[in-house]
Amino acid sequence: MSIIFTKIELKNLVSKKKQEGNTVGFVPTMGALHEGHASLISLALEKHPYVVVSIFVNPTQFNNAQDLEKYPRALEKDAQFLSNFKDRVIIYAPSPQEVYGTNISSTSYNFGNLENVMEGEHRPGHFDGVGTVLNLLFRQVLPDEAFFGEKDFQQLQIVRKLVQLEKLSLKITGCPIHRQENGLAMSSRNARLTEKQLAIAPFIYKSLQIAKKHFETKSALQLKKIVTTAFANEEGLELEYFEIANIKNLSPLSRKRKNQKYRAFIAAYAGEIRLIDNIALN
Numbered sequence: 001m002s003i004i005f006t007k008i009e010l011k012n013l014v015s016k017k018k019q020e021g022n023t024v025g026f027v028p029t030m031g032a033l034h035e036g037h038a039s040l041i042s043l044a045l046e047k048h049p050y051v052v053v054s055i056f057v058n059p060t061q062f063n064n065a066q067d068l069e070k071y072p073r074a075l076e077k078d079a080q081f082l083s084n085f086k087d088r089v090i091i092y093a094p095s096p097q098e099v100y101g102t103n104i105s106s107t108s109y110n111f112g113n114l115e116n117v118m119e120g121e122h123r124p125g126h127f128d129g130v131g132t133v134l135n136l137l138f139r140q141v142l143p144d145e146a147f148f149g150e151k152d153f154q155q156l157q158i159v160r161k162l163v164q165l166e167k168l169s170l171k172i173t174g175c176p177i178h179r180q181e182n183g184l185a186m187s188s189r190n191a192r193l194t195e196k197q198l199a200i201a202p203f204i205y206k207s208l209q210i211a212k213k214h215f216e217t218k219s220a221l222q223l224k225k226i227v228t229t230a231f232a233n234e235e236g237l238e239l240e241y242f243e244i245a246n247i248k249n250l251s252p253l254s255r256k257r258k259n260q261k262y263r264a265f266i267a268a269y270a271g272e273i274r275l276i277d278n279i280a281l282n
């Protein structure tokens with residue numbers, strides 16, 4: 001399977017496929033591919049004859065230099081992983097200069113409330129970095145539709161907003177969270193967990209399930225207390241936040257409203273490794 005490193009080469013290939021009457025899907029990734037990515041790619045391939053998978057560890061979305069440095073990188077292994085999909089998957093693995101040119105920095109976006117809560121609050125500048133790279137990648141790949149996992153649910157809503165702000169003409173599709181049998185959400189960061197951490201990390205999903213179970217009968221405050229206390233008693237995991245939010249604007253829940261949909265969100269540390277997950281509550 002060939003890997004494309006330049007935007008010119010990519011543009012030529014994608015426009016050839018489109019001239020031949022094909023639509024093109026896009027799955028942006030930062031590599032260290034796993035079954036969660038494979039499920040996104042499979043969904044994309046159900047709808048499009050060709051799917052571009054970008055593998056690019058985006059420097060502008062890391063607010064922590066160590067996190068960027070330690071982010072797993074495995075291009076050869078990733079290409080091997082994607083070889084199952086044969087030539088319907090086009091790998092785009094550009095350098096930072098190829099994506100950004102000489103100015104590797106973020107545009108400052110106004111994503112409204114979406115950027116002030118949860119990941120936005122705890123990772124300053126993160127969503128400007130995500131918005132910047134996706135705006136560049138969307139313009140380089142020119143896909144008909146892009147696919148994002150709901151594990152990064154806030155990111156998914158940010159991307160929808162980005163498409164509005166930048167007046168881009170592609171469809172954004174959210175895809176269900178892919179989990180291990182024990183409930184742990186698939187993530188590239190899981191590759192950094194020790195055996196011991198891997199054994200305790202499913203507690204994150206268990207806590208989300210507890211919140212879901214009690215959602216109808218308990219208030220947001222009560223649920224927060226239940227989850228916070230459970231984490232305080234769980235050695236090896238440190239809760240950064242537990243939040244219940246309206247899925248549209250991600251405003252934290254104060255009073256449940258009829259006809260509104262809510263999700264519960266968690267960010268927690270297993271040692272140095274930051275994990276996130278979420279669940280639909282109603």
Ligand code: PAF
Nearest residue numbers: 028029030058130133152
């Ligand atoms: O979710 C990710 O892996 C990244 O945030 C993305 C969407 C590839 C942008 O760098």
